[in-house]
Amino acid sequence: MSASTSIPSKQVSLKPTAGFCVKTVTLDDNKHGLKGLKVFVNIAWDVQVPAPPPGSEESIQRAMKGHDDDQLTGDDWFVPVIVSEPRPDVDKAGKPSLVFDCIYNKSLKSRVLRDPDLKLFLVELALQRIEIQFGIVLSRTIGTPNIVSKGTLAPRTATIPSIDYAKPEVPTSSTTKPLIEEITPDSDQILQPLSWTWRKDGDALQVRILVRDLTHKLVQETALDLEPRRIILSVSTMPSYSLDVDMTLSDAELISRYPQSDVLSLKRQRPFLVDSATSEWRVAERVLILNA
Numbered sequence: 707m708s709a710s711t712s713i714p715s716k717q718v719s720l721k722p723t724a725g726f727c728v729k730t731v732t733l734d735d736n737k738h739g740l741k742g743l744k745v746f747v748n749i750a751w752d753v754q755v756p757a758p759p760p761g762s763e764e765s766i767q768r769a770m771k772g773h774d775d776d777q778l779t780g781d782d783w784f785v786p787v788i789v790s791e792p793r794p795d796v797d798k799a800g801k802p803s804l805v806f807d808c809i810y811n812k813s814l815k816s817r818v819l820r821d822p823d824l825k826l827f828l829v830e831l832a833l834q835r836i837e838i839q840f841g842i843v844l845s846r847t848i849g850t851p852n853i854v855s856k857g858t859l860a861p862r863t864a865t866i867p868s869i870d871y872a873k874p875e876v877p878t879s880s881t882t883k884p885l886i887e888e889i890t891p892d893s894d895q896i897l898q899p900l901s902w903t904w905r906k907d908g909d910a911l912q913v914r915i916l917v918r919d920l921t922h923k924l925v926q927e928t929a930l931d932l933e934p935r936r937i938i939l940s941v942s943t944m945p946s947y948s949l950d951v952d953m954t955l956s957d958a959e960l961i962s963r964y965p966q967s968d969v970l971s972l973k974r975q976r977p978f979l980v981d982s983a984t985s986e987w988r989v990a991e992r993v994l995i996l997n998a
Contacts, residue, residue, distance in 0.1 A: 720788070720862050722750035722809045724855035725818070728829055733843040744803040745844060746795070746856035747832050749810070756786040756866055756958055757811040770827040784970050785810060785828065786957040788864050789835045795857055805856045808832035838935065838973065839954050866958040900939070900949045904972050910997040911975055915939060915949060920992040930985060932998060934977035939994070 725748075732743045761769075761783030769783045790807040797803045810828060818825045833844050902915045917924070924941060931938040935954050941947035953960070953973040960969045983998035 717863055717865050718754040720752045720754055720809060720864055722752045722807060722859045724859055725749040725751055725815060727851055727853050727855050729849040729851055730845045730847065733845050744797050744801065746803060746805045748805065748807045748855040748859060749828060749832060750807055750859055751812040751815050752809050753812045755788055755809050755811045757813050758783055758785045770823055785831060787831060787835055788956055788958065789839055792840060806836050807859055808835065900947060904968065907997060911978060913937060913996040915994040917992050917994060920989055922989055925987050932978055932980050932983055934980060
């Protein structure tokens, strides 16, 4: 699936309001060169951040408890979050620290106030997003300073999908189409040169890239580049046959680029094991299978 197939996006202005603040420390900080650096995470709210999709209580509890991604269904629930760039600050003792703002839709605020499990879930999700986007490892020993935010929550802009997760279009037929649909290679629905799905295959993460009109000649013209958090596929003679799945992007950006994929669930997995990764072209099936 190429970026040209993405759903419309829009730029919005955010004026987040403070929710609560937690603090932790870095265990391994390759980005900033410090280990044991104190990190403050401001959990904040804004109505402009996409809301979670509608979900049953069962799907919400399954997401909060960390369900088995091999059992994904159309009822799966997720929470978009926008993470700020880190900004330097100091703690009460005057020692250097970093501050991140993690902004969720304001609709979550009321439940957080009465549901400690959801509060812990949002904290863990925030820590995971910071780790993925900025290449640091954070301790799960969490402190709760007696402040609603570390520093001032500054206004900012963000690019988000132009859709309303909370009010999806009501299906007109009696059969509900799943939110996540795997498109098989022989389906007439393959309108774009590339589409993809993923699943767990034992200890490996397996990504299946479906390539329309795949030939042996096309394979020879194709370059595959794998990074710990990114897949890049390109064909030198056919620019439309390109794929760039960059899981360091925000949830909103990934949903905008790949609305028909389960990209957020893949983003929540461990990094790809680049050194031991394998790939296999199956021309008859029109598919590239990547195991990493």
